[in-house]
Amino acid sequence: MKMERLGQDKIRIFLTFDDLTERGIQKEDMWREIPKVHELFSEMMDQAYSELGFDASGPLAVEVFAMPAQGMVVIVTRGKHERDAEASSEDELDEEVYEMEVTLEQSEAIIYRFRDIEDAIGAAKTLVGHLTEEGRMYRYQEQWILCFDPAGLESSGYQALIAVLAEYGEATSVTPAVLEEYGQIVITSQAVKVLAEHFG
Numbered sequence: 001m002k003m004e005r006l007g008q009d010k011i012r013i014f015l016t017f018d019d020l021t022e023r024g025i026q027k028e029d030m031w032r033e034i035p036k037v038h039e040l041f042s043e044m045m046d047q048a049y050s051e052l053g054f055d056a057s058g059p060l061a062v063e064v065f066a067m068p069a070q071g072m073v074v075i076v077t078r079g080k081h082e083r084d085a086e087a088s089s090e091d092e093l094d095e096e097v098y099e100m101e102v103t104l105e106q107s108e109a110i111i112y113r114f115r116d117i118e119d120a121i122g123a124a125k126t127l128v129g130h131l132t133e134e135g136r137m138y139r140y141q142e143q144w145i146l147c148f149d150p151a152g153l154e155s156s157g158y159q160a161l162i163a164v165l166a167e168y169g170e171a172t173s174v175t176p177a178v179l180e181e182y183g184q185i186v187i188t189s190q191a192v193k194v195l196a197e198h199f200g
Helices: 017-022 027-031 035-052 089-096 117-127 155-168 176-182 191-198
Strands: 002-007 010-015 059-067 071-078 099-106 110-114 136-140 143-148 184-187
Touching: 002 035, 010 017, 010 035, 017 027, 017 071, 027 035, 027 059, 035 071, 110 117, 110 155, 117 143, 117 155, 117 191, 136 176, 136 191, 143 176, 184 191
Parallel strands: 059 099
Antiparallel strands: 002 010, 010 071, 059 071, 110 143, 136 143, 136 184
């Protein structure tokens, strides 16, 4: 479980499938109101407090992005707390219960980051002509990021693509929306083909 602060009232938590499996949670469970998911959320908020000093009291907006190859990205945004002046001491005991508004999005994108351009080129040379010539390349936080939409791939090609990308780079918890907004697009389409052909 990795976490980072995105702003004063916003954090991002990256859960791998191993994190979920260790706690007996299936990917589909994240969509359901079950005690195990609540326990996981409490654990995440405790860790966010100890690691980042993020205080999760008050209303929280929770966005969960499921990424097929990598795991889950959970973005937690703290809303402004408006405490009712009439709140009785009985209500005060409910502090532990998070007021969550959860939205879930399934991102089918396969996104891998590479420490340097050579690794990305190596991956592209392995992929080109065999698996795909597609992909977009971004520069984000001093890393090179390849993003693929697996819509046209059969499942065997999908697994092979992930295997190659994992050999040269590592899965990242960045979502396509974050790349669009904060990343710098370097190659808009056919990134694999462009990298393989132009960098020999």
